[in-house]
Amino acid sequence: MEKLPDELWLLIFNSLHKFDVIYSFHDLNLRFQNLIRFYASSIDLSDLSFKVFLRFCRETLPIHGHMIQRLTIKGTHQLNVFGEEYILLKRMNHLQCLTLAQVQVSTEKLDVYLKQIPSLNTLHLKLSHNSELRLENILSKNMLFLTNLSLLEHNSYYFENVNIIAQSGTQLPQLKILTIEDLKTTNDLYYLFKMMYNLEELNLCISKFDPQSLLDNAVPQLLTIMRLEITCTLDSQQTMNLLREFLFLFKKQLKSLKLIIYSMEEKFVTELNDIIKTNFPNIVSFDYSFEILNQPTETLATVSGCFNIMLNANFFKMTLQKLKNYTTVLLDVDDRHSQIESLLTSNDLLLPKLYKVYIYEKFFSSDLRIRFYSKLLSISPNIRYLYVNHSNSEATINLLSKLPKVTKLMIKNLSCRNSYKECESPFHETYIIELSQILPKLKELILETPVWPETSHEKNLTPILAIMHSRKYFKSLIHLRLKLKIHCYQNDVGGVMVQKMDEALTAYLKDDQYKNLFYETIYSGNQLYIIDVWF
Template sequence: MEFLPDELLLIIFQYFNRFDLLDSFGNLNQRFQRILEPYLYEIDLTREDLSYQHFVTFYKYIAPIQGHYLRVLKLSGEHQFHLFQSLIHLFINLELLTLKSIVFFGSQEYAQLENLLTQALQIQYLSTLSLSRLDAPETIASFASSNLTSLILLNEHNFDYPHIQQPISTIKYFSLNLRQFQSTTFSSVFKILPNLEEFKLSILNYYHKSTNQHHRPNVQVPKTLNKLYLEFKHEEPLNGEILKEEFLDLFKDQIQSLTLIVYNATVEYSNLYNLLSDFTSLVTFQYDIRSLDSTFTSSSTLDLNLNHINFCENYSSFNNCTILKALNLTFHDQSTLSPDEHYFLTEFLSSLPKLDTLTVFTDDTKAVIQQLKSLFSKKSSRKMTQFYIEDLRQNDPKDHCPRHPPIYDTTLIYELSQLFPNLNTLTFPCHTKFISEYPTTLTIFLKQLQNHLPKLTHFTLKLMYRNRDTYDNYIKNLDECSWLYYTTTRCLYPDYNGSWYEAHDLHIWL
């Protein structure tokens, strides 16, 4: 390979896994190092298709030697937070750090995150910090250098942090993905981040209008703020009056650049001049406003229950879901689909070019796989990377009856490999038939998974029964497997007598 031109080497390298490539050819000589250096600029360890073995390769053999090339690093979970505490100081040129995990104050994971942040914030060139939510704010405020100017929160609930006293004064750009907007949101943001120049707010699910004008907090907009991005993605329609009174009027005296995106707008938006007439400094305005009849074109996830659809009338409501990526599909108790149901689903699934995630709610895995076989084209099925099987009652929050996992079929994994060969994520509940086949160990089953689904990296087994022996046996077996990593999640399920019992999910990283 020494005699091949650089252009041909780059073509060959496209067929290698990035970490195998860096481990095999990194530091081989100056020429290979120069060619491979860009492969180290951005490392994402949160990807669903990352195997545990490739993670270990990066952590043990690549990061300690070549970590100074990193510019962007993305981590997720306590395991990664813990391991990278001893390495983060090596990433001296790191510019963007993402830490994805919902942690709870006082927990071990919170402590791991706080320790990792303390070290990362001392990196000279770190300019952007991306978190799931604003955890360890005092740590950020205390240790952030003047170069840390951008803060991104990926999955914040309501941004309610009344206890925070020390502002994070270095932040100029703030991006907030918010599930629930409150009347106190703006005052909280500007209290913690008093020197903002650019603010991007995306409200994901819910907006609660201020009901009492006299009890709204006094919002002091930073004088430095001149660029605003507002995005409304919640299902509840947002009318122009609320938008103007609750959002736009607050910024009318100083915003120079405004971007407005509304996915569920009412008719008042036909006259944008009324919304913007009071802006005195506006120079640039960009917008994407969609009316009620185009809701589905902006959806990335859709819940579809076959029991609640009139198939003769409703297909036209769904035929524009061009950006749909995740589908939650509830099958009814019948083992076969009616002709109308089959036609609707076949046409619908074939019209989703970006669909890669499917969750099915069913009571029988064998029946549902057979149904899916008849619905997916070969082209569509190869795009599927994430597949989740759930209890039929799981998607009904009002149903407190005992859970019954879908019947496990011994051919499930083989059938899945034929149907969705490119899966990297799989989840299903543990039925008694599964326990009967694998009473004490998961090793044989996990090896079958790897053989039939070679791209699979994440598997979750939901142990819904009160069978402590099975859980203990599986944990003991997993502890003996050095080629994987696992975590557990405690879950509560309704019992026959109206009480709740504890069970566990096993999350296995292959």
């Protein structure tokens, strides 16, 4: 073993899970300790089962915590473990970057967590959809040292009272990079600039574009890198005029600019190029894209990492070759589109960047559309995430069963919803059993808005049955989320029905066979009851 060169060991490590490498080869000798240092420097806990996560906290973290520089925590269950044992955070005394994804966290707890990590300079927040954490809560005294802040997911609470925060004198002079996935208006940007006046990079997806709310003297003078996504809600010429006004505020300092504009006419490409070429003397890198964005718009593109493009049936107006640049595609396909056959008969098209597909189906899936989905997914070697909205769960099973075998093994995340013309229907009783046979490698399953029946019906999938079947039939499943509509919630005076559901779930999961899982329930207050289970 000692005679093998380092290069060969690194090749072996690359075929193993990162945690298996760290767990198996630590403390062998100084050579292997140095070899695994790279694997311990960046830790992503999002794809770990609850059991493996606990093993990591108890056995790996105490030994290798000082090596960790970047950490991703996903789910309240993981955050709670760190919250209960602050010593775990203190052991990561070289941690620089922390990502919190899908967590429920109060202001007080977040402040306490960050206090344990004085070395932190980068924070990425992807909070739960109903988190009420606001910017004023985030900007505590323990956050003022950050140099990189990302506010991801579409959280309408983030920027409430941002004007009051700015007027109170709060400042973040150390902040150099800011990423915001969904800023409602440039009015908020004015106040953010007042607090973050030393920004050097801005990544922004904005809904309401109004440059007049900004002033030249409010723009950070050191800002040289910008990635901007906007939607053309007015006509294209008006949007171009507003964009010109906005960009002119930064014309003296911008060196790198990336633009994605939705619903903009292609004929304005020349005008945009002329604006940049004529008025931005310091620009070194300029990239732009005009894209089509139609309903549904609840899943907008994101500026974090790469730019994800959401498209519907209108993408057939573009060439099929342009699909090569997309990471995410929304499909609402009509049999009448001649380009469906073009894709089906194409032999040289490969979509290496595509990893997420949204499928919106009508009452039934025609053979032509199923062939189209199968073809599209078969030429997407990196597909991982699939969202299916169908009229009923039997139709979804039929569609998934006809996908290529290799695609079935590649899909790791599946979200399903039964909805047609605003009518919801429950999932049938054996849905998860059938699903486990079709997608055996699934790690995350989300069943969205099934109806919670008044009483358990033998033909419906109840929440308890969903948990039981997921644990029994899926070997790799880590996370199950049930988003349930409560029957007759208007009559639930004082939340009695919600309380009874919580009690029934707690009583069921007290059984010893479920001791190695974590669950939490969230009631959003508008009929939606969420059960998160981490196996």
